[in-house]
Amino acid sequence: MSQEQAPTYARTPRTTPTRYRDRAGWERAEIHAILDSAWVCHLGFADEQGRPVVLPTIYARVGDRLYLHGSTGSRPLRAAGRPDGLPVCVTVTQVDALVLTKSAFNHSVNFRSVVAHGVAEQVTDPQELAVALDALVDQAVPGRAADCRPANPKELAATAVVRLVLDEVSAKTRADGADDDPADADLPYWSGVVPVRTVHDAPVPHPGTTRGLPAYLTGSRDGGAPC
């Protein structure tokens, strides 16, 4: 069975946490679900002096590949174009709740995150590039790629897309209530969970837009209906 179809990603030392191992996961379906629930990641790489850099950027998942894009002039995208690519860490985090306990120490956060390690490489195949660019639009607004003008040759030439194959990747999640120490039970403090959610509010058309609101903008992501 190839890694492509295996139900879990193989564990490695850097995808095996030293702490809270019960919060870690390597299941392909869980990792894909977390990745599909978001569209902003944090891209980490080392600069020319070896110093860490973390930048927010959009991404898309297509099968076992993550695609990130940017200007051909941007530093990480240029570096990823080198023959041996650019070592990166791509992290996606969804916050689900604040968890308040009677002690300061036990306070926690419910969250779902994915950390993917690997070498980002520039996409040069025109077919893969087209798939990636559509996916980058559809990750944030499913259905949008088919309902806008595709990139023209000049725009394509200004866009760099990099690929990170999902291989050394893990999830970390917490989805639980307040974990109060038994000794704190009688303390007069509130404990419990404050759910946190991302919502999309009503779309605001650009002045001069004659087209009505497309169907793909009338719903909402993350189970959150527009307020």
Next chain:
Amino acid sequence: MSQEQAPTYARTPRTTPTRYRDRAGWERAEIHAILDSAWVCHLGFADEQGRPVVLPTIYARVGDRLYLHGSTGSRPLRAAGRPDGLPVCVTVTQVDALVLTKSAFNHSVNFRSVVAHGVAEQVTDPQELAVALDALVDQAVPGRAADCRPANPKELAATAVVRLVLDEVSAKTRADGADDDPADADLPYWSGVVPVRTVHDAPVPHPGTTRGLPAYLTGSRDGGAPC
């Protein structure tokens, strides 16, 4: 005038972007406001092999210092305890809107982000540690630190806090409408902005909590009232 009071942080090569320079900012007030609007950051550092690692974690700002915490056993916290500290990049990102344009290429995101570079050092002074631990609780839930049991000596011994002095830091923001090419004006696609917002839903008390909901949990952050 010391850097402490200067209205802007000094620019350096790595806080001066190569592109979209009009989106960058070094104003202290703007950077602090973005940092104060959030409580989750992405911490980037190099592992023992020099490979990038990006982890989500909570943080607090106190003046010109960011505090991050974790178990004394966690890898980055241990590394920050070395005499020369740990080179890090701490990034905070708030997403405000999806920006849809008639062309795929011009699609964008409204956001506010801060990227801080520096060397994280472990906090060892007991007074600074106490301030930092309270701030870490209050950053996510203002008012909470005074309304829960403080850490006891055993808990304190298990907690490591690191400090990153805000010095080499910049903001990057976009807060604008759809930027359609004039040549695309007559294309039959919707363009505009979809606001994105984080909301806190109604708190859910832990079973057995007898205390009523504290006042500091009845409001909401980010201007977003609970739905």
